[in-house]
Amino acid sequence: MGRLPELVVNGYAEQWVGRGFPWVYPKEVVRGGGRPGEQVSIVDRRGRVLGRGLADRGFLAARVFRHADAPLDALWLAATLERARALRRLVVDEATDGFRLVNAENDGLPGIRVDRWADWAVVTLDSDAMVPLLDDLAQWLVDEEGVSGVALCYRPDPRDERTVPPGRLLHGEPPEAPVVVRERGLRFAVDVLDGPDVGLYADMRQVRALLEPYWAGARVLNLFAYTAAFSVAAAAHGAAHTHSVDLAAPVLERARANFALNELPTDEHLFEAEDTFKALDRLRRRGVRFDRAIVDPPSFSRGKATFSAKKDWPRLVAATARVLDDGGLLVVASNQGELSPKVFDGAISDGLRKAGVAGQLLWAAGQGPDFPASTVFPEGRYLKVRVLRVASPAR
């Protein structure tokens, strides 16, 4: 192999890459670089090698995969994947086969996520600059994990303006029916060819686990329910009634299918295709009340903010608190990495004040341990979950 193209970075990037940060921004490049997907040697202005990466264009100039002067080859990739797998063997319970195997930057593979869905693996790339690693990655998944199929999809960073390449199959035959995965013994159907949102958000598994003791006999409102994983978990753990609201009717069909998969009769479980605010308004006017509410809105729709922390969060929290009975539990989640915990907590506090109720924070949680966050990559801690008890103040 000839000499690698060099990407010379400024003093700022030198410090960050030196600490293990995996990104080089275009404004940090002094000179050099490569075509997207090309291996580059990342060097400081004195020519000292800081690491090895894959060049890109768009919002990143390169992703750094090794913080050493060493190749991005199959041996290195296998060692990195084995480390990722060892963590999952430690933290994923036996009754779960839908989990994240590789969490991108946080597992030493920037821009690459791998989710296991039963005997399938879904690889999600942030850009096609990582395509050169795909053959070795898919081979490892087949040989070492024994998967029967590997699907590829893309999820570009919202800061990246480029169009998303279509997903494709990297190994195996398209499944004839939805793949059924287990989460803590419950069953959920996922569409592995429709990644990255296949039908179950595994990053919330620990939150569902945390809430298991609190569903018995409860009336549960699940807002932005998607395929209703929270409602299924609630019903399976004894909830008296669940009400799942989502704007998209097709996801509610999948929600019903998830109830059926778990042999949960749907007589006491409602599915409403409606806008959350409209549903909340009607419930309040009719005097319908709940003991538990889950609020987990989408953060972005392809680069455009859907919810504004300042405006929409307090309104959403207030409207939800108004249909909770005294002493009810409110679960609020945001997967918007850019929203700081401080601003999020402030918005919750504003919302509860607006509704005239007092709040007690029971837990502050985040993504589960199969979604680790590297300590040198603050962007890795994106999920914020708050479990609060709301109460009318004593008069």
Ligand SMILES: C[S@@+](CC[C@H](N)C(=O)[O-])C[C@H]1O[C@@H](n2cnc3c(N)ncnc32)[C@H](O)[C@@H]1O
């Ligand atoms: C992040 S997902 C929720 C994930 C879900 N809580 C879970 O854990 O599986 C967001 C969902 O919000 C729905 N949605 C978006 N805007 C909505 C609105 N205004 N009212 C109701 N649902 C909405 C989308 O259809 C999507 O299914």
